[in-house]
Amino acid sequence: MNCLSDLSGVFANAVRAKIRGESSDHLDLGYLYVPACTACSVFGTRNHFRSSSVTVSLEHASKAIPKVLIVNSGNSNAVTGKGGEENTRKIISLAANVFNVSDIEVLNASTGIIGVPLPMHKIQSSFPSLTENIRLSRGDLLQKAILTTDLVEKFAYSVKSVRNKDIIAAGIAKGSGMIAPNMGTMFAFIVINFPIKKNVLDSMMKEIVDTTFNMMSVDTDTSTSDMVVVFANGDGEKERDIDSDEHDACRQVLEDVCVSLSTQIAKDGEGASKLLTVHVKGSKTIDDARRIAKAVSDSPLVKTAVHGADPNWGRVLMAIGKQPEVIVVPECVSVSFGSYAVFQYGEPVSFDRELLRQYLSESEVVIHIDLGAGSESAVSYGCDLTKGYIDINTCYN
Amino acid sequence: MNCLSDLSGVFANAVRAKIRGESSDHLDLGYLYVPACTACSVFGTRNHFRSSSVTVSLEHASKAIPKVLIVNSGNSNAVTGKGGEENTRKIISLAANVFNVSDIEVLNASTGIIGVPLPMHKIQSSFPSLTENIRLSRGDLLQKAILTTDLVEKFAYSVKSVRNKDIIAAGIAKGSGMIAPNMGTMFAFIVINFPIKKNVLDSMMKEIVDTTFNMMSVDTDTSTSDMVVVFANGDGEKERDIDSDEHDACRQVLEDVCVSLSTQIAKDGEGASKLLTVHVKGSKTIDDARRIAKAVSDSPLVKTAVHGADPNWGRVLMAIGKQPEVIVVPECVSVSFGSYAVFQYGEPVSFDRELLRQYLSESEVVIHIDLGAGSESAVSYGCDLTKGYIDINTCYN
Numbered sequence: 107m108n109c110l111s112d113l114s115g116v117f118a119n120a121v122r123a124k125i126r127g128e129s130s131d132h133l134d135l136g137y138l139y140v141p142a143c144t145a146c147s148v149f150g151t152r153n154h155f156r157s158s159s160v161t162v163s164l165e166h167a168s169k170a171i172p173k174v175l176i177v178n179s180g181n182s183n184a185v186t187g188k189g190g191e192e193n194t195r196k197i198i199s200l201a202a203n204v205f206n207v208s209d210i211e212v213l214n215a216s217t218g219i220i221g222v223p224l225p226m227h228k229i230q231s232s233f234p235s236l237t238e239n240i241r242l243s244r245g246d247l248l249q250k251a252i253l254t255t256d257l258v259e260k261f262a263y264s265v266k267s268v269r270n271k272d273i274i275a276a277g278i279a280k281g282s283g284m285i286a287p288n289m290g291t292m293f294a295f296i297v298i299n300f301p302i303k304k305n306v307l308d309s310m311m312k313e314i315v316d317t318t319f320n321m322m323s324v325d326t327d328t329s330t331s332d333m334v335v336v337f338a339n340g341d342g343e344k345e346r347d348i349d350s351d352e353h354d355a356c357r358q359v360l361e362d363v364c365v366s367l368s369t370q371i372a373k374d375g376e377g378a379s380k381l382l383t384v385h386v387k388g389s390k391t392i393d394d395a396r397r398i399a400k401a402v403s404d405s406p407l408v409k410t411a412v413h414g415a416d417p418n419w420g421r422v423l424m425a426i427g428k429q430p431e432v433i434v435v436p437e438c439v440s441v442s443f444g445s446y447a448v449f450q451y452g453e454p455v456s457f458d459r460e461l462l463r464q465y466l467s468e469s470e471v472v473i474h475i476d477l478g479a480g481s482e483s484a485v486s487y488g489c490d491l492t493k494g495y496i497d498i499n500t501c502y503n
Numbered sequence: 504m505n506c507l508s509d510l511s512g513v514f515a516n517a518v519r520a521k522i523r524g525e526s527s528d529h530l531d532l533g534y535l536y537v538p539a540c541t542a543c544s545v546f547g548t549r550n551h552f553r554s555s556s557v558t559v560s561l562e563h564a565s566k567a568i569p570k571v572l573i574v575n576s577g578n579s580n581a582v583t584g585k586g587g588e589e590n591t592r593k594i595i596s597l598a599a600n601v602f603n604v605s606d607i608e609v610l611n612a613s614t615g616i617i618g619v620p621l622p623m624h625k626i627q628s629s630f631p632s633l634t635e636n637i638r639l640s641r642g643d644l645l646q647k648a649i650l651t652t653d654l655v656e657k658f659a660y661s662v663k664s665v666r667n668k669d670i671i672a673a674g675i676a677k678g679s680g681m682i683a684p685n686m687g688t689m690f691a692f693i694v695i696n697f698p699i700k701k702n703v704l705d706s707m708m709k710e711i712v713d714t715t716f717n718m719m720s721v722d723t724d725t726s727t728s729d730m731v732v733v734f735a736n737g738d739g740e741k742e743r744d745i746d747s748d749e750h751d752a753c754r755q756v757l758e759d760v761c762v763s764l765s766t767q768i769a770k771d772g773e774g775a776s777k778l779l780t781v782h783v784k785g786s787k788t789i790d791d792a793r794r795i796a797k798a799v800s801d802s803p804l805v806k807t808a809v810h811g812a813d814p815n816w817g818r819v820l821m822a823i824g825k826q827p828e829v830i831v832v833p834e835c836v837s838v839s840f841g842s843y844a845v846f847q848y849g850e851p852v853s854f855d856r857e858l859l860r861q862y863l864s865e866s867e868v869v870i871h872i873d874l875g876a877g878s879e880s881a882v883s884y885g886c887d888l889t890k891g892y893i894d895i896n897t898c899y900n
Contacts, residue, residue: 152827153821153824153825153827154823154824154825154827154830154831154832154833155820155821155823155824155831155833156824182817184817184820184821185817185820185833185846185851186851187849187850187851188850219815219817220815220817220818220820220821221816221817221820221846221851222817406803406892406896407896410892410893410896410897411896411897413893413897414896414897416897418616418617419618420579420581420582420616420617420618420619421617423552423581423582423617423618424550424552424581424617426551426552427550427551427552427553428550428551430549430550430551433551434551434552435551436551436552436582449582449618452584453584453585454582454583454584454618491893492893493890493893493894495803495807496807496810496888496889496890496893497890499803499804499807499808499811500807500808500810500811500813
């Protein structure tokens with residue numbers, strides 16, 4: 107499997123609408139079409155200034171089972187005032203007409219610059235070529251069209267067999283900066299080839315989003331426009347109850363895809379040269395474990411030390427301890443980088459500086475933290491902080 | 504006035520103890536001595552891994568009126584285990600002996616690398632030359648000795664006359680990275696020439712620290728070792744009640760000094776090229792105003808845009824909205840950079856892009872936010888994010 111449209115009954119396409127400007131040859135307008143969709147879960151950013159594409163999509167997903175997603179990159183249609191919402195609804199009407207569904211069966215997603223009106227004439231004039239054939243299998247183009255500052259495409263799939271039926275989840279994602287999701291920012295569009303009911307899909311995905319996309323951060327900033335959409339694709343079969351084997355398999359393949367996409371996004375963080383994952387265990391509560399894992403992978407001083415392969419472990423302790431409201435008992439805490447212990451039960455441990463420096467030079471660094479206070483755990487996904495991030499963001503506009 | 508020891512009855516000195524290594528010629532060990540001190544307030548970092556210098560100093564300030572502060576830079580003596588606390592107590596005993604006071608009348612402050620044992624032999628062998636004369640007026644050396652990655656010295660003073668007596672507060676500070684104080688991280692050592700009582704000084708400073716040092720952030724990371732110390736210097740006069748004119752004057756000069764030192768620290772943030780202050784008004788609660796002001800000045804995307812003089816105001820809205828638990832009504836919000844309005848009552852406003860770019864190129868940028876929801880306000884002090892920050896922090900060790 108190489109793209110979403112390799113799943114049976116899933117269609118996609120993308121074109122160049124020149125949303126970034128006349129000289130741009132970036133694919134920037136696409137559709138994802140799942141005609142036999144039995145359930146659709148949408149998670150939108152919780153930023154108060156969220157794009158009308160998010161609010162309208164959430165509204166539609168609460169009223170119907172959406173089957174079409176229209177997505178553009180280059181402009182997020184966020185904080186564009188009342189005109190912004192009118193534009194979202196115009197795009198949706200346009201699509202509803204072409205795909206022969208009602209407006210509430212269409213979702214819209216937009217990503218890119220904030221506060222600039224969408225160039226509607228470009229979107230309208232590109233719509234006929236985008237939708238000339240609504241059953242194309244160009245998921246390969248769609249996964250390119252959603253990218254902004256991303257350097258690599260993000261695709262993942264996972265398969266589990268239950269009684270000789272392959273349950274497959276596949277997803278694409280974008281996201282590189284302004285990544286500290288809350289209820290799932292960035293884009294991830296996922297399809298599972300199983301006719302799950304909406305309430306089951308919703309509760310399954312709520313848990314998965316909390317431990318994957320919501321535990322990922324490139325720069326602690328939370329986008330105004332991004333969302334996670336999951337389509338359950340009946341492909342002929344009607345929505346139905348699932349038994350516990352099927353439930354476990356569905357949950358597993360969805361989680362696999364979300365972990366993989368989260369890791370791919372963190373690794374491709376703006377300017378990032380390496381993936382940083384932080385594993386916290388021994389916590390009294392899951393919430394504490396999550397907050398500490400994120401505090402460490404979000405700390406600019408930890409991120410720069412990891413970038414420089416500098417075994418400056420004191421910064422990890424600093425970040426563990428910096429939230430006064432999350433109780434930490436220093437004497438119970440142990441920390442290691444990969445398999446190299448640097449701090450045990452509140453005391454520094456001697457280690458081979460050169461070997462640790464080599465480990466920190468690898469493209470994936472794992473920090474293990476044991477709080478020694480309970481049995482809950484969490485994992486966060488982040489990246490290092492480099493001059494590339496500064497380059498990309500000093501003159502984005 | 505050029506330094507702390509220009510105040511009558513305030514003594515200071517510093518020497519080179521080579522704490523950073525044999526080749527270092529950095530002043531790194533100093534004393535501040537206020538023999539006629541009538542009250543002393545100490546605010547320590549709330550990081551759970553705080554240095555024993557902080558915990559022992561807080562303990563002493565709760566038991567006595569400290570008169571001596573011994574400070575070193577180059578090593579923070581934080582997360583150094585039980586041996587770290589023994590070293591703090593040894594330094595304090597050494598000083599108590601020389602200054603002829605009891606141990607609990609001595610404070611200790613250490614700043615620099617985390618997790619490395621203090622080179623005690625160097626401190627012990629430099630102590631005689633540091634304290635050969637305990638009534639030196641070398642505040643100029645002390646304000647150099649406390650610096651780490653700072654590029655400039657930080658000194659401030661303020662004077663108010665009450666019935667022909669000049670009430671003067673003067674202070675020095677250090678701090679450049681790992682700056683997101685909570686109860687006053689970084690160092691600020693302040694003297695006021697007035698015999699205020701401890702309970703009055705404590706409550707006055709609690710309010711001031713909350714609106715100055717606690718509203719300043721270079722990088723959202725919170726130091727493990729830093730503190731704010733304020734000595735009330737009777738200089739012969741015993742502690743006494745103050746009337747409302749004197750109270751106002753004392754509060755004003757202390758606040759002036761803390762605002763100035765906070766601004767100086769933010770402006771000299773690691774790698775910073777400009778000061779960024781964020782003024783929030785129209786908030787329902789002070790807490791909301793503070794959280795939003797800090798979210799904006801802490802946002803790496805706002806900081807990099809300011810660095811690049813990029814009028815990418817959408818990022819300011821993104822940062823205002825990114826804390827779901829702080830309620831914001833987009834339709835009520837207005838934003839301007841200096842005097843340039845970019846967003847009013849939920850709608851983008853057209854502005855002269857070139858003029859705004861010029862304004863953003865200045866060395867001090869002010870962002871004004873009106874939430875339109877109440878009458879509370881707050882100000883935060885921050886700086887831009889540059890490649891200099893990455894350079895400094897990838898190989899600190």
